Each structure stands twice: as structure tokens, then as C-alpha cells.
Amino acid sequence: MVNDLEPADRDIAMVFQNYALYPHMSVYKNMAYGLKIRRMPKDEIEKRVRNAAKILEITEFLDRKPRQLSGGQRQRVAMGRCIVREPKVFLFDEPLSNLDAKLRVQMRLEIRRLQEDLKVTSIFVTHDQVEAMTLGDRLIVMDNGYAAQVGSPLEIYERPATRFVAGFIGSPGMNFLPVPLSADGQWAELPGENRLPLQNGGIPSHGGQEVILGIRPEHCDLAGEQDGMMHLDVDHVEILGADTLVYGHFGEDKTRLTVRLPAMHHFEKNTILPLIVSSKNVHIFDKKSEKRIEK
Amino acid sequence: MEKRVVFKHKFLPYLLVAPQIAITIVFFIWPASQAVYQSVLQEDPFGLSATFVGLANFVDIFTDEIYLHSIYVTAVFSLSVAVIAMSVSLLLAAMADRVIKGATAYKTLIIWPYAVAPAVAGVLWYFLFNPTVGIIALYMKVLGYEWNHSLNGGQAMSLVVIAAAWREISYNFLFFLAGLQAIPKPFIEAAAIDGASPLKRFWTITFPLLSPTAFFLIVMNIVYAFFDTFGVIHVITDGGPSNATNIMVYKVYHDGFLGLDLGGSAAQSVVLMIIVISLTVIQFRYIERKVNY
Numbered sequence: 248m249v250n251d252l253e254p255a256d257r258d259i260a261m262v263f264q265n266y267a268l269y270p271h272m273s274v275y276k277n278m279a280y281g282l283k284i285r286r287m288p289k290d291e292i293e294k295r296v297r298n299a300a301k302i303l304e305i306t307e308f309l310d311r312k313p314r315q316l317s318g319g320q321r322q323r324v325a326m327g328r329c330i331v332r333e334p335k336v337f338l339f340d341e342p343l344s345n346l347d348a349k350l351r352v353q354m355r356l357e358i359r360r361l362q363e364d365l366k367v368t369s370i371f372v373t374h375d376q377v378e379a380m381t382l383g384d385r386l387i388v389m390d391n392g393y394a395a396q397v398g399s400p401l402e403i404y405e406r407p408a409t410r411f412v413a414g415f416i417g418s419p420g421m422n423f424l425p426v427p428l429s430a431d432g433q434w435a436e437l438p439g440e441n442r443l444p445l446q447n448g449g450i451p452s453h454g455g456q457e458v459i460l461g462i463r464p465e466h467c468d469l470a471g472e473q474d475g476m477m478h479l480d481v482d483h484v485e486i487l488g489a490d491t492l493v494y495g496h497f498g499e500d501k502t503r504l505t506v507r508l509p510a511m512h513h514f515e516k517n518t519i520l521p522l523i524v525s526s527k528n529v530h531i532f533d534k535k536s537e538k539r540i541e542k
Numbered sequence: 543m544e545k546r547v548v549f550k551h552k553f554l555p556y557l558l559v560a561p562q563i564a565i566t567i568v569f570f571i572w573p574a575s576q577a578v579y580q581s582v583l584q585e586d587p588f589g590l591s592a593t594f595v596g597l598a599n600f601v602d603i604f605t606d607e608i609y610l611h612s613i614y615v616t617a618v619f620s621l622s623v624a625v626i627a628m629s630v631s632l633l634l635a636a637m638a639d640r641v642i643k644g645a646t647a648y649k650t651l652i653i654w655p656y657a658v659a660p661a662v663a664g665v666l667w668y669f670l671f672n673p674t675v676g677i678i679a680l681y682m683k684v685l686g687y688e689w690n691h692s693l694n695g696g697q698a699m700s701l702v703v704i705a706a707a708w709r710e711i712s713y714n715f716l717f718f719l720a721g722l723q724a725i726p727k728p729f730i731e732a733a734a735i736d737g738a739s740p741l742k743r744f745w746t747i748t749f750p751l752l753s754p755t756a757f758f759l760i761v762m763n764i765v766y767a768f769f770d771t772f773g774v775i776h777v778i779t780d781g782g783p784s785n786a787t788n789i790m791v792y793k794v795y796h797d798g799f800l801g802l803d804l805g806g807s808a809a810q811s812v813v814l815m816i817i818v819i820s821l822t823v824i825q826f827r828y829i830e831r832k833v834n835y
Contacts, residue, residue, distance in 0.1 A: 253734075254731070254734045254735045255734060255735065255736070255737035255738070257735075259735060260735065261731075261732070261735050263728045263731070263732060264728075265726070265728060267726070267728035267729050267731070267732040269729060269732075269733075269747060270729075270751070271750040271751060271753075280733070280736055280738075280746070281735075281736035281737055284736055284737045284738045284742065285737055328732075328736075332736075
């Protein structure tokens with residue numbers, strides 16, 4: 248427990264959101280500051296800083312002041328300041344949020360590579376789910392100060408523990424439909440009077456109750472006219488190149504649904520699309536507690 | 543797109559800047575030029591005749607030991623005022639920056655002395671330290687220290703320095719506090735994680751980031767000590783004992799209005815004018831280019 252320790256005694260290093268590089272010190276001094284405070288011999292400091300600068304490819308900037316650096320370079324210096332300390336834990340506080348999109352992707356890869364090389368435990372706080380999915384070995388999804396779920400990124404994607412986690416991971420977000428279950432819990436009644444049979448013997452414990460059905464946009468597929476479960480009335484289409492996002496509604500109470508279809512599609516507004524969803528890909532949550540109901 | 547405001551009326555713009563110009567002319571340009579003019583004249587005490595003497599007045603004051611002593615006194619006085627006022631206010635501001643409860647009341651109290659006129663501040667301190675009725679002088683006597691600033695030059699200097707610095711502390715406090723509050727907290731947190739103690743953090747991170755404020759205040763404090771402390775000196779010591787607190791601006795008044803040496807006094811004020819102009823130049827040049835991180 249580090250609760251009673253001063254920050255200095257916790258053997259941690261932190262990359263701040265705005266980097267917090269000391270503006271009046273050169274890059275070299277910024278990186279050497281923590282070591283100097285700890286009274287490390289000069290030649291050892293020099294060695295560590297040079298080494299970290301080499302890893303991060305910032306050797307040529309060592310004499311510059313932070314304000315003379317670009318965002319990506321500052322980011323590296325902030326990481327260099329942590330590396331030289333050789334701490335037990337790295338803390339990253341949304342370090343990529345101040346960078347532009349292209350640089351963010353690049354730095355994301357570099358952080359991952361660096362972390363694998365240095366093998367130092369790192370805690371990375373982010374709002375960006377792509378960062379969370381790609382950087383994390385283990386993911387903790389925080390909801391209002393509570394850890395809603397802890398697990399590997401794939402685990403969280405495939406088996407979200409609550410409705411919050413399910414809606415948070417994945418882009419565009421998961422569709423949530425309130426649906427009634429049959430009395431024996433073997434199937435769910437979709438809007439538009441179609442039945443979705445549930446796998447693995449259904450959920451008899453919730454038979455006859457209303458539950459929340461979660462369907463990821465990427466798990467809906469186009470179907471033939473006859474076997475469509477949901478007949479989506481298209482409102483709006485976003486063509487992203489590799490795939491297409493279709494926004495629309497279906498059923499009597501106009502349940503909204505977002506669908507991601509692979510490849511280019513062009514749909515006119517008000518086209519009716521027959522869609523199917525595989526029952527192995529649906530998630531079911533309790534209506535009250537919003538917790539996952541295991542099948 | 544032409545975005546500037548264009549006055550159609552030819553006369554109006556001049557009318558609008560006229561008050562400012564008039565004030566500058568009446569209260570600055572005119573007296574200043576009079577001072578320069580008089581500094582090259584030798585006038586009799588009754589103001590009946592004047593002769594042009596060139597730079598003789600300047601030669602006179604710079605060979606006058608009392609004047610050279612006055613320059614020395616001024617240097618000691620203004621440096622002491624600046625150092626004391628700045629260090630105390632920095633300490634107060636650093637502490638006020640950490641106060642959360644009652645911070646507004648605390649800050650208001652510290653700012654109050656600035657509302658007191660220099661002469662009134664002088665009177666306050668004069669009474670506190672008065673050898674006959676002053677309460678501080680009394681306590682010092684109890685502790686076995688004889689205080690009499692009308693006899694002891696060193697004590698007189700200490701007293702005017704305290705009285706002058708006291709008021710300036712409020713002014714410096716405001717700027718230091720604003721400066722401290724403008725420093726982003728992550729810098730301090732980063733230094734804490736790097737292992738710096740609070741004192742070390744202050745000297746290696748906070749203070750360097752405050753340096754533009756500090757430099758501005760050094761110049762402001764020296765200008766204040768040079769000119770605005772006339773009232774304090776006048777009320778407390780009259781420049782005495784034996785010129786121990788006779789700073790340059792007081793000597794201008796003393797020689798001109800009491801000694802009626804108008805030419806010499808004018809020459810002294812020209813010297814002061816040159817000093818304040820160079821201080822201003824230093825401030826504008828240096829503060830904007832060099833103190834920059």
C-alpha cells in the first residue's frame with residue numbers, strides 16, 4: 248500500500264496530460280532533474296539521460312527548451328523523464344489526448360513498443376477506446392469511480408459485464424433494445440414480431456420478463472427478403488470506405504438501430520433493409536441492475 | 543476589409559486626446575523642461591536674477607561630498623526596501639497560496655497597507671518607534687536596547703526602510719500571489735513525483751517561473767524607493783540625523799525649497815530624471831526579451 252507514502256517515495260514516474268515539462272529547463276535538465284534531486288553521480292545521470300534520449304530519438308533536442316519542441320517531441324521528453332528514473336511503475340495520464348490524430352496513432356505504437364522493451368508495469372488512463380484496446384494487457388473500465396469490469400481487452404469486448412461497459416467499448420456503440428423474453432426464456436421477441444432464439448438453452452431464470460438486448464453494429468448482416476429478422480428503415484448512411492454505417496429504425500415503436508456493413512454500400516433514404524443477427528453474438532442485460540445475464 | 547475606425551471629423555480625434563496631452567504637458571513636460579532649464583542657471587535666493595552657468599551646477603553637485611553621500615544613502619535605502627519588501631511579500635504570498643479556508647479575508651488584510659498614504663504610514667511607524675511614547679521603543683528598552691532614531695543614523699535608516707517597505711509589501715504580495723496562482727499545478731506535482739522536497743520545489747520550479755514577476759517588481763520597488771518615499775522620510779527623519787537618511791529625492795526638496803539653491807536642486811532632479819528614464823528603459827528592454835523561459 249502506498250497510501251501513506253509521499254509521491255517521491257512511491258518509486259513511480261508519471262507522464263502528465265500536458266506533459267508538465269519544466270519550461271525554464273532544457274530537455275536535458277528536465278530529464279536529469281529527478282536524478283539530480285536523488286543525488287545520483289553526474290556521470291551516471293549523463294549516461295542514463297543519453298541512453299533514454301537515444302531510445303526516444305530526441306538526442307538532438309537535448310539543449311532545447313520545451314517550448315521549442317513540437318507536441319510529439321514534448322511527449323517523448325515527458326516519457327524520457329520517466330524512463331531515466333527506472334521506476335517500478337509508469338503512470339500515463341491521457342498522454343496522447345493533446346496530439347493530433349496521426350501523431351496519436353504513431354505515439355500509441357511507440358508507447359506499446361517501449362513498454363514491451365522496458366518491461367515496466369504501466370498504468371495508462373485514457374478516454375480513447377482504441378488506445379485502451381490496443382495498449383492494454385488488462386483493462387479496467389471505470390464507471391463513476393467504480394471498476395465496472397477488469398479483464399483483457401478481448402474479454403471485455405466479447406463479454407461486457409454491464410450495460411455501461413458494453414456501450415463504452417466498441418465504435419459505434421452497441422445497440423440496446425428492450426425486449427420481452429418468452430415464458431420459458433428460450434427466445435426473445437424482437438420489435439416487428441420476429442423471434443430471436445437464444446443459444447445454450449436460453450435463460451429460463453428470466454422467462455417472461457423484459458430484458459435489454461445488446462447487439463453490436465458489426466454483428467448484423469444483410470439477409471434475404473424472407474429470412475430478415477429486423478426490417479430496417481434507413482435514415483442515414485455513412486460511407487467510411489472499408490465499411491458502411493447505416494442508421495435507421497424498425498418495428499412499430501421505431502426502435503433505433505445502427506448497423507456496420509462491410510464494404511461499400513449505397514442506400515437511398517427509406518430503403519427497407521432485411522437484417523439478421525446471430526444469437527451467439529447478442530448480449531443480454533438485466534433491465535434493473537443492467538448487469539450481464541449469463542446464458 | 544478596412545477594420546479601423548475612421549473619424550470623418552478632422553477636429554474630433556485631437557479633441558479626444560487633448561485632456562491626456564494637456565495633463566502630460568502641465569504636470570510632466572512643463573516642469574521637466576523647467577528643471578532642465580533651471581539646472582543650467584544660477585539664481586539668487588530671491589529669484590530676482592539668473593545667470594547662465596552651463597554645466598557648473600552638475601560639476602558642483604558631483605564634487606559635493608554631501609551629494610555623493612546622498613547617492614550612497616539612496617542606494618542602501620532602495621536596495622534594502624526592495625529586498626525586504628520582496629522577500630517578505632514572497633513569503634506571505636507563498637503561504638497565502640496554500641491557504642484555502644478564509645483565504646479572501648487573509649488576502650484582503652494583507653492588501654490593506656497599500657491603501658495607506660506614505661506620509662500616514664510614516665506617522666504610524668514614527669509613533670510606534672518614538673523614543674518617548676512609542677510602544678516598540680518601550681519594549682526594546684525593556685529588553686535592554688536603547689532606541690533613538692533621532693540620534694542614531696543606523697536606527698533612523700532601519701526605521702525608514704521598515705516604514706517604506708511595509709507599504710510596498712502589499713503591492714508585491716498582490717503580484718506574487720497572482721504569479722503563483724498562474725503556475726500550473728502539474729509542474730509542482732511533477733517535481734513532487736521527481737522527489738523534490740517542498741523547499742526544493744519552490745527554489746527550482748516555482749521561483750524560476752516567477753522570475754518575470756520578480757524582475758518587474760524589482761524595478762517597481764526601486765522606483766518606489768527612489769521617489770514615492772519622500773513622505774516617509776519627511777515625516778520620520780527629515781533626512782537626518784546628519785544626512786543619514788537624506789535620499790536623493792529628499793535632498794532635491796531640501797536644497798531647493800529650504801536651501802533655495804534652485805540651480806543645484808534642478809540639476810539634482812535632472813539626475814533623478816535620467817535615473818528613472820534608464821530604469822524604465824531597462825524594464826521594457828530586459829523584461830520583455832531576456833526574462834523569458
